[in-house]
Amino acid sequence: MDTASAPKALRKTLHERGLRMTPQRQLVLDAVRELGHATPEQICQRVQDTAPTVNITTVYRTLDLLERLGLVRHTHLGHGAPSYSVHAHEHVHLVCHRCGRVDEVPCELLSPLGGTLRDEYGFELDASHLALSGTCRECLSAPKESE
Amino acid sequence: MDTASAPKALRKTLHERGLRMTPQRQLVLDAVRELGHATPEQICQRVQDTAPTVNITTVYRTLDLLERLGLVRHTHLGHGAPSYSVHAHEHVHLVCHRCGRVDEVPCELLSPLGGTLRDEYGFELDASHLALSGTCRECLSAPKESE
DNA sequence: TTCACTGCAAAGTCTTTGCACATAT
DNA sequence: ATATGTGCAAAGACTTTGCAGTGAA
Numbered sequence: 001m002d003t004a005s006a007p008k009a010l011r012k013t014l015h016e017r018g019l020r021m022t023p024q025r026q027l028v029l030d031a032v033r034e035l036g037h038a039t040p041e042q043i044c045q046r047v048q049d050t051a052p053t054v055n056i057t058t059v060y061r062t063l064d065l066l067e068r069l070g071l072v073r074h075t076h077l078g079h080g081a082p083s084y085s086v087h088a089h090e091h092v093h094l095v096c097h098r099c100g101r102v103d104e105v106p107c108e109l110l111s112p113l114g115g116t117l118r119d120e121y122g123f124e125l126d127a128s129h130l131a132l133s134g135t136c137r138e139c140l141s142a143p144k145e146s147e
Numbered sequence: 148m149d150t151a152s153a154p155k156a157l158r159k160t161l162h163e164r165g166l167r168m169t170p171q172r173q174l175v176l177d178a179v180r181e182l183g184h185a186t187p188e189q190i191c192q193r194v195q196d197t198a199p200t201v202n203i204t205t206v207y208r209t210l211d212l213l214e215r216l217g218l219v220r221h222t223h224l225g226h227g228a229p230s231y232s233v234h235a236h237e238h239v240h241l242v243c244h245r246c247g248r249v250d251e252v253p254c255e256l257l258s259p260l261g262g263t264l265r266d267e268y269g270f271e272l273d274a275s276h277l278a279l280s281g282t283c284r285e286c287l288s289a290p291k292e293s294e
Numbered sequence: 295t296t297c298a299c300t301g302c303a304a305a306g307t308c309t310t311t312g313c314a315c316a317t318a319t
Numbered sequence: 320a321t322a323t324g325t326g327c328a329a330a331g332a333c334t335t336t337g338c339a340g341t342g343a344a
Contacts, residue, residue: 020318020323040309055326060309062324076223081308094270105268113260121252122284123241133277137269167298167343187334202301207334226309228333299342306335316325 013069024054028062032072032084037093037102039081077102077131090128096136103136160216171201175209179219179231184240184249186228224249224278237275243283250283 010029011021024047031046032038038046044059063084066072074082077095083102085091091104107127114125157176158168171194178193179185185193191206210231213219221229224242230249232238238251254274261272 015319018323022318022324024325053326056308057310057327058325076225079223079229082226094264094268096270097273103268103270105264109260109263113256116256117241117252117279117281121241121250122287123243123250123279123281124287125279125281126244130280131278132264132270132272134264134270134272140269140271162344165298169299169343171300200301204302204335205300208299296344297342298344300340302338302340304335304337307333308331309333310329310331312329313327314325315327316323317321318323319321 010071013071017069019065023051024058025062025065027051027054028059029066029071032063032066033086037075037077037083037085037104039083041081043084073128075131087128092127093131094136095131095133096139097133098135098139101136101138157218160218164216166212170198171205172209172212174198174201175206176213176218176233179210179213180233184222184224184230184232184251186230188228190231220275222278225280234275239274240278241283242278242280243286244280245282245286248283248285 010026014021014025027047027050028043031043035042035046040056040059040063043063044054044056047054047059063072063074067074067084070087072084073087074084075093077083077093083093090107092107092110094103094105095101096103110125110127110130114127117123117125157173161168161172174194174197175190178190182189182193187203187206187210190210191201191203194201194206210219210221214221214231217234219231220234221231222240224230224240225244225247230240237254239254239257241250241252242248243250257272257274257277261274264270264272
């Protein structure tokens with residue numbers, strides 16, 4: 001149903017730019033799709049479930065490539081590694097800085113803000129790159145556990 | 148005019164918790180205030196203008212401490228190092244992913260969004276921790292320079 | 295005097311680079 | 320056949336940790 005998920009789609013996109021289709025590239029893209037949003041390390045582990053010899057270097061390089069091709073995107077959710085997700089699935093991340101949980105909400109929530117920023121500051125907001133930090137429902141209702 | 152900027156304020160805050168006042172701590176806090184938002188490395192260089200022997204390790208430790216004391220905050224603006232700023236100065240960062248420029252806008256812009264997130268998702272948005280990514284006015288009007 | 299704090303060096307993450315071999319076309 | 324892509328190892332950027340000596344109270 002989704003052309004982008006057909007195996008041949010990636011091959012085509014690559015060939016249009018004189019690039020080569022490899023198992024590693026398909027596996028990395030599949031892993032990103034399956035994991036929703038994940039760090040390079042998590043993606044690498046997922047890929048290694050199928051192909052244990054794939055190196056994390058290749059994962060980094062492939063993620064860069066897929067991002068340049070517009071197939072995936074990354075966001076910096078917090079301290080550590082960035083999180084990659086498929087580009088087609090537009091969403092905004094809600095990151096709880098208490099428990100680390102990540103939720104997703106539709107981008108449309110940002111439309112009013114995007115309009116204001118464009119009109120008043122000339123800034124074109126890219127909602128799909130966005131992480132909003134705060135406290136999630138569970139942590140708000142839970143007693144503050146420590147420091 | 149601002150009690151927090153009086154030298155004695157930091158000493159008091161520290162003493163209340165059994166911590167000690169040191170020149171390094173005052174210098175780091177001053178540097179964060181002066182620089183607005185800056186990476187640990189930039190803060191370290193600023194401190195070293197005055198006290199060249201201060202080590203970057205101390206800067207990292209002091210920034211952690213000041214953050215725990217609620218005096219500074221950090222945000223992840225992009226790939227590299229985080230950016231620290233004084234907590235009192237609440238603002239939202241607009242990060243241009245084309246040229247890397249960082250602007251600040253008042254947090255109140257996020258009030259409507261914050262209300263929606265709270266009402267519909269139970270998520271308490273922390274606006275002061277926030278970086279919005281997009282394209283700035285200059286880059287929008289400039290011709291796309293390369294790839 | 296005492297214990298928090300600092301500087302230095304070393305180790306720890308996360309990511310990139312260089313290079314020879316493998317492989318898609 | 321050929322040049323892109325990969326794996327491995329080493330280096331790079333950013334940050335943390337261990338420890339002995341320094342200095343605030």
